[in-house]
Amino acid sequence: MTTMGMGQMQQSGLGAPLEGLVVADFSRVLAGPMATMMLADLGARVIKIERPGTGDETRTWGPPWSAHGATYYEGVNRSKESISLDLRDPGDRATALEIATAADVVIENFKPGTMERLGLGYPVVTERNPGVVYCSITGFGSAGGAELPGYDFVVQAVGGLMSITGDPDGDPMKVGVALVDVLSGNHAVIGILAALRGRERTGRGDRIEVNLLSSLLSSLVNQAQAYLETGVPPRSLGNDHPSIAPYGTLRARDGIFAVACGNDTQFRRLCAALAVPELADDDHFATNTARVTNRAALITALEAALAGQDTAHWVSALTAAGVPVGPVNDLGAAVALAESLGLEPTVEVGEGWSRQVRHPVSWTAYQPAASTPPPANGEHRQQVLDWLES
Numbered sequence: 001m002t003t004m005g006m007g008q009m010q011q012s013g014l015g016a017p018l019e020g021l022v023v024a025d026f027s028r029v030l031a032g033p034m035a036t037m038m039l040a041d042l043g044a045r046v047i048k049i050e051r052p053g054t055g056d057e058t059r060t061w062g063p064p065w066s067a068h069g070a071t072y073y074e075g076v077n078r079s080k081e082s083i084s085l086d087l088r089d090p091g092d093r094a095t096a097l098e099i100a101t102a103a104d105v106v107i108e109n110f111k112p113g114t115m116e117r118l119g120l121g122y123p124v125v126t127e128r129n130p131g132v133v134y135c136s137i138t139g140f141g142s143a144g145g146a147e148l149p150g151y152d153f154v155v156q157a158v159g160g161l162m163s164i165t166g167d168p169d170g171d172p173m174k175v176g177v178a179l180v181d182v183l184s185g186n187h188a189v190i191g192i193l194a195a196l197r198g199r200e201r202t203g204r205g206d207r208i209e210v211n212l213l214s215s216l217l218s219s220l221v222n223q224a225q226a227y228l229e230t231g232v233p234p235r236s237l238g239n240d241h242p243s244i245a246p247y248g249t250l251r252a253r254d255g256i257f258a259v260a261c262g263n264d265t266q267f268r269r270l271c272a273a274l275a276v277p278e279l280a281d282d283d284h285f286a287t288n289t290a291r292v293t294n295r296a297a298l299i300t301a302l303e304a305a306l307a308g309q310d311t312a313h314w315v316s317a318l319t320a321a322g323v324p325v326g327p328v329n330d331l332g333a334a335v336a337l338a339e340s341l342g343l344e345p346t347v348e349v350g351e352g353w354s355r356q357v358r359h360p361v362s363w364t365a366y367q368p369a370a371s372t373p374p375p376a377n378g379e380h381r382q383q384v385l386d387w388l389e390s
Helices: 031-041 090-102 122-128 152-158 179-202 212-219 221-230 264-273 288-293 295-306 311-320 331-340 381-389
Strands: 022-025 045-050 080-084 105-108 133-138 206-211 247-251 256-260 325-327
Touching: 022 031, 022 090, 031 045, 031 080, 031 105, 031 133, 031 179, 045 090, 080 381, 090 122, 090 381, 105 179, 122 133, 133 179, 152 179, 152 212, 179 206, 179 212, 206 212, 212 221, 247 295, 256 311, 264 288, 264 311, 288 295, 311 325
Parallel strands: 022 045, 022 105, 045 080, 105 133, 133 206
Antiparallel strands: 247 256, 256 325
């Protein structure tokens, strides 16, 4: 068995981009499994190490349930192999170390220090496999925040995201999905791919650390920079944008729809289509800065013009006029829209399984990896052990 990882011994050809790469996945819940599923979608072989009996916590996170288990678990665990190992048992721990040693990539999201106490930390694995890329995902890092539990909702709260989300007159609100976990999973994949590229030059892997709080702060972009420049924390504006207007929802006769005027030309088109061209020449609204300053008056004027027709009429008319607009869809309508645009938003994972949302990247030369169903806990034990023996 090579100490540089089984994946380095294989050539990918023009199959999936990461074909031949082996990932040892010690993660569970969302950020880590999201990252490893993306790597699997890109062609990597992902071996998921789970606790005997219970497995990944999200296997019990329901309803809703499918015919096979919790839809939460299934949403981020396709195309993986599962082996059940009790990391407190010396024999199972030795098998886990063997898997980590044979892999190109190791991902874990235990509390900092756990893998080291188990004898599966980076120093041990890299000594046996200098080419390993070892990624640890935590809530608040491995220094001062090492003892803090890393849950997405808590990070949304303490990281400032809730303070800028929701109705300005209501309570701070979380985003409707565990967005910080998703962002952290994406950042983990970016770091892993960069380290693998570095390994091509040096022959050595690296230790990567990603934490949820830093992932969130780096994703607050304009809001974070506005605070760093002014010292004034931004506040929630509902659906409005702090620096652009109109850029939010507007109310028509039967409900709201989204409008995003990113420049003065688009605003002029909006005013013309609403038969209020004079607004575009009004000093209170002629420039974006003026529109932001006078946002309340602007919205009042625009909604007065919109009140005579339903949202469907305005979405159609404004789209034809070159104004960026759209209805506020539910998920069913969103998937249907993607399908109507030829984006192929879902993928088959196996007979008897529901379709899943596919990896969003497409290639010209490479082909996506074939998707397989999310594994049952320990389903692939024998084939993983056979691989270790080969």
